[in-house]
Amino acid sequence: MIAPLDEAIAELVHDGDTVALEGFTHLIPVEAGHEIIRQGLRDLTLVRMTPDIVYDRMIGAGCARRLVFSWGGNPGVGSLHRFRDAVTTGWPVPLEIEEHSHAGMANRYLAGASGLPFAVLRGYSGTDLVAHNPHIKTVVCPFTGQELAAVPALNPDVTVIHAQRADRAGNVQMWGIIGIQKEAALAADRVLVTVEEVVDTLEPVPGQVVLPARVVDRVSVVPGGAAPSYAHGYYERDNEAYRSWDAVGRDREAFTRWLADLTATAPAATPEGTAL
């Protein structure tokens, strides 16, 4: 169950996979994204409601062929320049996009996690998203006759999330802003969770969410693995890192230097799940 990050990525993520790294501002599995870059994975369909700087890096490194998303920006700062470059000029490789609203993406994951083929929601009506996305259709309610939007279930090959803690058996505990992580994990074929620490016993925390070990394939201990996002109770969001990414992401040469530095460093995983 517990494996070093590089081994877990090599085992669970393959070229051409549909991969979701989820985390809604909080608990973003940034180090796992870096390891996907180091391993040179290609042709991925990257899925995420809010592709932020970790997806900007993966797209700039050429890992992605396609992006399924609902809001692509550097939260509180501005644009994702690697994402923009890939969409508008095809550098370093062309990026196809499939674009939804947050509600559409949330319901796609929910249907996937529920074992249903599609989800219904009110919304999308009158927007140009419908014309540009063949995955948004309408259905008529068999009870009321109302027309509603329908979106297909989203079932990633692999979902990667970051959490505060796991026990040695692989039960995972997270709390704070929990976003869409649970649904994304339950919708996926394979699940990797990077955690701040492994403990012998998970002590209950108010408002916690527990993912039972039976739905988790691998746990990797990666302290600080969500930085520069944050892990509630462990460390704060590094707002300055988000601001300073703007200059690196904006410039292909600066980004290329950043990428060379990243691939020259070893993964930030600890080999065995020792409590820290």
Place this chain on the structure above:
Amino acid sequence: MTVAAARALGDGMSCFVGIGLPSTAANLARRTHAPGLWMIYESGTLGTVPAHLPLSIGDGVLAESADAVVSVPEVFNLWLQAGRIDVGFLGAAQIDRYANINTTVIGDYADPKVRLPGAGGAPEIAASCGEVVIIVRHSTRAFVDRVDFVTSVGHGSGPGDRERLGLRGRGPTRVITDLGVLEPDPDTRELVLTGVHPGVTVDEVRAATGWDLRVAPDPETTPEPTTTELSVLRSLTGTGAR
């Protein structure tokens, strides 16, 4: 602009808040005339009372101070879609005379001049909140005759459109800019200039609007910010920016 937006929020309202100017305005309102404002951020924090302005939609300060922290599907399906939110606050890259909003692309979708972040929560906020207040800086680049992409529906192409599309909220009731205030005409749903901020002329607003802007017979002048409003705003943002 921020002060005028804050004044649009009533005490006790539930408000779906986006990052940036909407968040600044909502926090200003809660610290001045609307202490009972119930703020929801799309990251799932219900009834949050942050001690300082969050930089991002999921800042820890939002979770620490919230009545409840719920999942993203819950906030969109059970709170927003179900019609439990009184007012939604939205920004825009482009807006047209019927207050339809674009935050997706400038130019052609397949070959855009500028790729913007996209929809996020805005389409559902625009569809489902009781009413929508839009905050945007006034320029001919933003106020266009026709938006390049309808990310979120305002009043469509006029009367009856929202109803035909099955959108439940009343839609945009006010557009607040750095120059003045626009409101939809009750009959045509077209935006009409109903107010200007102190020192701004109607001609300036018309010059900054990319269509032939209609003007109310006697547009109001926004009351000057009070010293309390300004000092709270400074404490929130570190500046006195309006």
